[in-house]
Amino acid sequence: MRTLLSTVGFLFLLLLSHNGGLTGATDAEHSLRATDSHTHRHRRHHGHRRRENFEYSALSCRAYSASLDEFGAVGDGVTSNTAAFRDAVSQLSRFADHGGSLLFVPAGRWLTGSFNLTSHFTLFLHRDAVLLASQEESDYEVIEPLPSYGRGRDTDGGRFISLLFGSNRRENGTIDGQGEPWWGKFKRGELKYTRPYLIEIMHSNSIQISNLTFLNSPSWHIHPVYSSNIVIQGLTILAPVTVPNTDGINPDSCTNTRIEDCYIVSGDDCIAVKSGWDQYGINYGMPTKQLLIRRLTCISPDSAVIALGSEMSGGIEDVRAEDIVAINSESGIRYVIKNTPVWLCLVRLNRNKTCRIKTAVGRGGYVKDVYVRGMTMKTMKYVFWMTGSYGSHPDEHYDPKALPVIQNINYQDMVAENVTMPAQLAGITGDEFTGICISNVTITLSKKPKKVFWNCTDVSGYTSGVTPEPCQLLPEKQPGTVVPCNFPKSPLPIEEVKLQRCNTRRRHM
Ligand SMILES: *[C@@H]1O[C@H](CO)[C@@H](O)[C@H](O)[C@H]1NC(C)=O
Numbered sequence: 001m002r003t004l005l006s007t008v009g010f011l012f013l014l015l016l017s018h019n020g021g022l023t024g025a026t027d028a029e030h031s032l033r034a035t036d037s038h039t040h041r042h043r044r045h046h047g048h049r050r051r052e053n054f055e056y057s058a059l060s061c062r063a064y065s066a067s068l069d070e071f072g073a074v075g076d077g078v079t080s081n082t083a084a085f086r087d088a089v090s091q092l093s094r095f096a097d098h099g100g101s102l103l104f105v106p107a108g109r110w111l112t113g114s115f116n117l118t119s120h121f122t123l124f125l126h127r128d129a130v131l132l133a134s135q136e137e138s139d140y141e142v143i144e145p146l147p148s149y150g151r152g153r154d155t156d157g158g159r160f161i162s163l164l165f166g167s168n169r170r171e172n173g174t175i176d177g178q179g180e181p182w183w184g185k186f187k188r189g190e191l192k193y194t195r196p197y198l199i200e201i202m203h204s205n206s207i208q209i210s211n212l213t214f215l216n217s218p219s220w221h222i223h224p225v226y227s228s229n230i231v232i233q234g235l236t237i238l239a240p241v242t243v244p245n246t247d248g249i250n251p252d253s254c255t256n257t258r259i260e261d262c263y264i265v266s267g268d269d270c271i272a273v274k275s276g277w278d279q280y281g282i283n284y285g286m287p288t289k290q291l292l293i294r295r296l297t298c299i300s301p302d303s304a305v306i307a308l309g310s311e312m313s314g315g316i317e318d319v320r321a322e323d324i325v326a327i328n329s330e331s332g333i334r335y336v337i338k339n340t341p342v343w344l345c346l347v348r349l350n351r352n353k354t355c356r357i358k359t360a361v362g363r364g365g366y367v368k369d370v371y372v373r374g375m376t377m378k379t380m381k382y383v384f385w386m387t388g389s390y391g392s393h394p395d396e397h398y399d400p401k402a403l404p405v406i407q408n409i410n411y412q413d414m415v416a417e418n419v420t421m422p423a424q425l426a427g428i429t430g431d432e433f434t435g436i437c438i439s440n441v442t443i444t445l446s447k448k449p450k451k452v453f454w455n456c457t458d459v460s461g462y463t464s465g466v467t468p469e470p471c472q473l474l475p476e477k478q479p480g481t482v483v484p485c486n487f488p489k490s491p492l493p494i495e496e497v498k499l500q501r502c503n504t505r506r507r508h509m
């Protein structure tokens with residue numbers, strides 16, 4: 001697999017696409033060492049530096065490195081370092097074709113506006129380094145909407161660029177989005193453009209984000225889009241559970257992604273899998289596929305542990321989730337196909353909640369081949385939740401005949417306690433959700449459960465070894481034995497990718 005990845009990486013190098021990677025310094029005393037003559041010249045220019053080395057593990061090692069303080073940055077939490085970050089990335093981008101580079105961010109509180117990442121580049125945060133996102137709108141350029149969305153999610157038209165835009169990796173430091181003024185402005189309808197994300201990595205291949213803490217994004221925290229071969233691991237993502245759209249990780253039109261060992265507490269879905277919005281997503285036609293999510297702990301009282309959708313018009317295919325712990329979430333895994341014909345109506349977030357009830361179709365796309373096993377849940381409103389009649393459209397040009405296809409959805413080996421309603425499963429009339437399998441699932445109800453435990457409409461499939469007794473649309477397969485659901489035996493290519501040990505002293509030339 002490494003051969004495959006490096007081949008692909010090489011191709012993308014020619015295409016000037018991105019290739020990020022990250023790793024972990026375990027020794028807080030380490031600073032960085034320059035490894036090439038350009039950097040030495042640069043250092044002389046900027047005065048003296050400590051020269052130490054550290055080891056890290058990454059998808060790809062970097063030949064060159066520099067430290068942020070060489071670029072005049074000040075880690076006092078007050079001075080703006082936008083220019084220093086942009087200068088550092090611009091200088092280091094020269095090494096993209098010569099073994100890549102690493103920017104070390106030392107301990108300190110580094111206030112910054114948005115900056116772009118570059119190819120073959122690692123952003124490496126010391127464990128006591130905190131990136132503080134600027135709260136000024138003017139520190140974020142306004143960029144075009146994503147082609148698969150057609151408009152910003154919050155507002156029509158453009159959107160603020162993400163704090164970190166491009167491709168990268170880092171280690172164990174903290175990136176604090178300081179989202180509070182943004183949440184307020186959004187709720188009061190004061191924003192002209194869609195809020196920034198903390199990280200957006202677009203059109204990139206070979207991305208690694210490891211061992212970092214993300215706090216309080218203005219909106220989504222991590223958004224890889226139109227990208228492939230992605231490893232996201234060891235992240236802690238924290239945002240108040242009451243604030244709008246602070247999704248944890250949103251793989252969007254991405255292929256071959258592994259998300260593991262993450263702890264997420266947020267005001268929206270912990271992981272939301274996406275692939276574009278209505279006619280824009282259908283036209284762009286880029287699905288999210290080959291996604292593995294494992295060892296995730298999620299706390300999200302109002303949202304989902306893993307949401308597939310609602311923007312899924314490019315399709316979602318081959319998603320595997322294992323060893324998931326969910327506490328106090330609204331629903332275990334949910335599929336939301338939003339279908340409200342009210343322009344500008346965003347479910348859950350819109351000030352005007354009336355849009356929730358209106359239904360129509362137009363989302364198109366598909367969700368198929370989803371496999372979930374090993375999930376422990378505590379205090380859940382719903383364990384299973386699917387709906388085909390919910391939501392919003394980017395504008396009124398969606399195609400009402402574009403029916404989403406939902407098929408081959410498998411859940412097994414799950415235990416849920418203190419549940420209000422085991423299942424709310426609503427397909428679309430004339431467009432049934434098919435091939436649903438639920439096996440070996442034990443649900444214990446809360447003291448005050450809903451009267452109806454399973455409410456199923458327009459769905460089909462089977463169950464086996466499930467309590468309480470499921471709905472008639474999902475009959476028991478072979479009473480007396482527990483028949484497992486499918487789970488693919490062969491691993492995804494991204495599961496076989498191993499990190500390399502790297503050293504900042506390393507040279508490739
Ligand atoms: C992340 O941290 C864990 C635990 O300290 C460590 O085993 C792993 O190698 C680190 N990952 C990277 C990419 O450095």
Ligand SMILES: *[C@@H]1O[C@H](CO)[C@@H](O)[C@H](O)[C@H]1NC(C)=O
Pocket residue numbers: 024025026027127172211
């Ligand atoms: C990252 O931070 C966590 C929590 O402080 C610590 O347990 C872990 O060992 C650190 N990992 C590395 C690679 O420094």
Ligand SMILES: *[C@@H]1O[C@H](CO)[C@@H](O)[C@H](O)[C@H]1NC(C)=O
Pocket residue numbers: 086115116141143165
């Ligand atoms: C960052 O990249 C975006 C998209 O390519 C571009 O619009 C923007 O001007 C870049 N910003 C900087 C500071 O280079």
Ligand SMILES: *[C@@H]1O[C@H](CO)[C@@H](O)[C@H](O)[C@H]1NC(C)=O
Pocket residue numbers: 342343344345352354355
């Ligand atoms: C908001 O609700 C009001 C009253 O229900 C309705 O007249 C109006 O069109 C709605 N606006 C939007 C944007 O949904």
Ligand SMILES: *[C@@H]1O[C@H](CO)[C@@H](O)[C@H](O)[C@H]1NC(C)=O
Pocket residue numbers: 379418420446
């Ligand atoms: C069970 O869930 C209810 C909310 O439905 C919550 O108030 C209660 O604290 C939970 N009980 C336990 C033991 O977690």
Ligand SMILES: *[C@@H]1O[C@H](CO)[C@@H](O)[C@H](O)[C@H]1NC(C)=O
Pocket residue numbers: 374375412413414415440482
């Ligand atoms: C049922 O699921 C539990 C975990 O919830 C697991 O320990 C057990 O082995 C499973 N049983 C079967 C028959 O697969």
Ligand SMILES: *[C@@H]1O[C@H](CO)[C@@H](O)[C@H](O)[C@H]1NC(C)=O
Pocket residue numbers: 426452455456457
């Ligand atoms: C069952 O689901 C249907 C369709 O979503 C809904 O209209 C109905 O109110 C639900 N019934 C209960 C008892 O929750």
